[in-house]
Structures are given as structure tokens and as C-alpha cells.
Amino acid sequence: MAERNESKKLHPQEVSRFREEQVKVVTGCQDQIQHWKKVQSDYEALQQRLSTLPDKLLYDIMVPFGPLAFMPGKLVHTNEVTVLLGDNWFAKCSAKQASNLVEHRKKHVKNALDDLHKVVKNFEARVGFTEDLEKRSSEKGDFVDIIEEVENEEILTKGKRTAHKPCSRPKNQDVFDTNFEGGEGDPKATSGILTEEELWARLDELETQEELLDQKDRMSYNADTNGDDTTSSSSEEENEHPSGNLPCLLGEEGWPPVTQEDSRLITCQVNGNSRHHSDDEDDERSCVPTIYFTHTVEPKRVRINTGRNTTLKFSERKEEAKRKRKNSNGNGHSVPGLTKIKMPADLYRLFVDVVNGELVPRKSILKSRSREDSMCSDTSESSDDRRGFCRNLSHDESTHSDTSEGVLQEEENSPSKPLPLPGLFEAFSGTVVEKDPTLPSLIPHLTIVSPALPTIPERKAEEVVLQVQKEPSKRMSKFKAARMQQQI
């Protein structure tokens, strides 16, 4: 209230001061107007005198003789008038000419008077406004002059602008807390959760872990945990190759990660993905493993260009089969538009464009160098061989595949979000080739019935295939092992 009162006090003072100034201007104008009016009246009198002067030839007048005396005299040459033109210039002219001059001067006076009148009017209006304002401020309390004090600190801080902090985290972080950096080296992912170097180190760790786990799996594949580990490790291995693909796709697509929860397949995928997502440019380490899941449907050979020398394989028929199977299982909530992803293979389905009625796989957004090591044709053949081999297994494990799907559906707690990564599809295509040549036995069992999941041919596919053929009986996929255990 004190401040308000103070503001009120200041306010009328300021207003009164303002009003005073305006009044001064008005009074000055008024004085000038008076002056010019007088001049004008003088000129009029002069004109009148000039008009009457030539009436007589002589006038008897009392001539001023000094300041105090007069003398009788006569006024002659009544028509001759010497006019002061200005600036010490004189002109002798007749009375009539003089009156003309006077008339001319009167014009000037009139112009000056008009200008002064205008000024007076303006300032009188201003005075009225200020008076009104003064009255309002003094009398009524409703009108308060809003004064905002500007502190000097604010002015100073303007110069120092704090830059916006760089976006440390990507926008899509629904479930996963990993940094999905684009393969192109997104600048915004600079301050990501894991720096590039850290990611590389992490990748190394995971690889070593994988190898250890694979060895363990070989020894005891019946164990659930080991099976899970192997599947995860195998998936990780398999995913290492398309690691280059994944980050690129991730960065661009911005897909949220699959929940890393109970679903084993998805965990495998997620583990692999997380690792790959964390590795922006893990191209050098990309091996060429392919994971074959037994319950996955062998995809038709539709090549998808996922890189410079690689192609994914997509099959529409398999996709439909998969969908039918899913629907039959009671998973009817799969929206046709929103392909529910419950398996890694589902990812591939999403990223296949429909061109001319046919499903054309999308061009890979991965860097070309990410696929340098991969050999398209050779690996495709090998993958076909593998697929042929796995197909036999898949037939055997068709029931398992159904159960696996059911398992997946049960295990998957949260609805899987679309994983727009052809690279991921690759991980869970019909065939998964283990990186470690010592784990070929797992390959045939790891085939997933993924409808139309293209497989990116891997570099070591041939070796793995051979190894797979050698030891088909020993290895069992983790998924299969899990399923068997669940059945039990």
C-alpha cells in the first residue's frame, strides 16, 4: 500500500509538472497572438490614414518639437510617403502604393496569427488531457499508473545468454534408456547415455560374454537360463552384423525399443538391439551371424536391399501365414494397420513397402560400409542352404513354433511397439547364424517361424552352415529349450 501511495504521489506530481509545461506553451502562444493582433490593428489604422491623407493638399498640425514641445505646422506632400521596406531599405511612394505595401504586410501578419492559433489549440487540447488525467489519478483510486521497475541486473544479464543445453536424450525413451543414435553420427546424440568409446567397450564386453555363454550353452543346452543366454547371445551375435544397420535405422526412424521383459525372443532382440543401438558405428565388429529360429517360417526369397551388397529376404506368403497363425492363437488384437510386433520377425513386416501389389522390401538406410563385409550372393546361397536345412527342423518344430508364439504372447507384458528396423528383421529372419563356429548346433534350433523375414546374408554364413550341418543334433536353440521346458 505504501508503494501504491507513493506511486500515487508521484503520479500527480508528474502530471502536474507536465500540465505546467503545456500551460506555459499555451500562454506563450497567447502572448504572441496578442502581439500580432496588435500589429494587425496598427496596420489597419495606417491603411485608413493613408486612405484619407491625400484628401487634402495641406494639413495644419501641431508638429512635435522634441519630446515635450509642439509647434504648429503644416503637412504637405500628402501623397508622398516614404515606406520602410525593411533591412534599412526605404521607398518613396504614393499613398496608394503605400497602402498596397501595407496590405502585403498584413498578409504576413495574418499568416503568423493563424499558425499561432493552431498551436494554441493543440496545446489547449493537451492541457485538457493532462488535467483530466490529473483528476483521475488524484480522485479515484481505480486508475493506477502501472510502473515496472527495471533492475539493472536484468539489463546486464541480457548480454550473457545461457545457451540451451544440448539435447542429451532422444525423444523416444518409452521403455529403453539406451541412446538411439543415428548411424550418420547424429550430433544431437553427442551427449548420449553412452559415449562412442564407452559403447565400443561395452560391445567388447558383450562379445566376450557371448562367447563364454555359448560355450556354456554347448555344454548344457537344456538349462533354461543357459538357453536364454545362448539365444540372447546368439541373437546378439547375429545382431552384431547388422549393428551398423540398426543404429542408422534407429536414428532415423526413432523407434522405441521393444520391452526387455520376459519374452525371450524379444529379449534376445532387445539385448542385441541395445548393444547395437549403443554402438553407433560398430561396423568393424559386425560379424555375419544369422540366427535361425526353428519356429519361424522360412521366408520367401524376396531380396531387400539393406545395404550396398546385402539384401533382405521377405516373403508375403510367410507373412500371411504368420498372421493367420497369430490370429488363430487368439491374438486377435493385431490391428491390420498396426502390425503388432511380438517377435523380432515382425519388424521386417513393417518395413516392406507395397509396390504394385507386391511387397517390396525397403531400401536399407544403413551406411554402405556397414555392409562391406557382407557378401550378397554368396551368403544368400548359404542362407538358402541353411534355410533348407532349417526348414526340416521347422517342420518338426512347427508345434513348438506355435507354442513359442503363445509363449511370446504370454510373456510379453507390455504391448510391443513397432520396431522399424529392417536390421532387426535381419536378426530374426528365418536363419540365424552363430558367430562362433563352435556353436553351430544352436543354429538349426534357433530358426523362428518369421513370415517373410528377409535374411541379410552374413559373411561367415558358409562356415556356420557347415558347422551347423556337422552338429545338428547337439545344439538346440535357446528358444526351443525354453519351450520344451515349458511344455514339461
Added chain:
Amino acid sequence: MLRVSEHEAQLTENNIVKEELHLLVSQNLVYKLIGSVLVKQDLEEAKGTVGKRLENINGEIKQYETQMKEMEKRSERHREVLAGLQHEYQKSQGKVPVKV
């Protein structure tokens, strides 16, 4: 500023004289007051003289205006310098107590 105003007054006066001279006829005798003597002048000559006087006044006014602009610029520069010095002084004042 005062000179400018004086010149402006002379300007207006001479303008009026010129106009009135135009009103006059050659029959009229024009005198010029030089000191306390009225010197007879020719009308045309008077007109010319007044015209030249006007031009001189205009030129002087322009010169005064340019001078005024220059003076204003100088004053602004000085003000800026002064402001900078004051700012530095304040900074130093601020630093000194902090240091102490």
C-alpha cells in the same frame, strides 16, 4: 543557434522587402539608409541587392546548420566516450569492493 535564428529573421525580412520592391513601380524612389543618410537607389539595383543579400543569408544559414550537425555529432561522440568511461569507472568501483 542564436545566429541561426538571427539569420532566419533577416531572411524573412529580406523576403518581405523583395516582395514589396516588386510591388513598387520604377517611379518610386528607393533609398537605402546608410548610417544616418538616405542614399538614393535604383529600383532594379535595389532589387538585385536585396536578392544577393537573401542568397548570402541562405548560404550562411546552411553553413550554420552543417556546423550544428557536426557539433551534435561531436557531442554524441563525447557522450559515448563519457558513458564508457563512467561504465568502466563503475566496474572498477564494483571490483574494488569485491576484492577488498
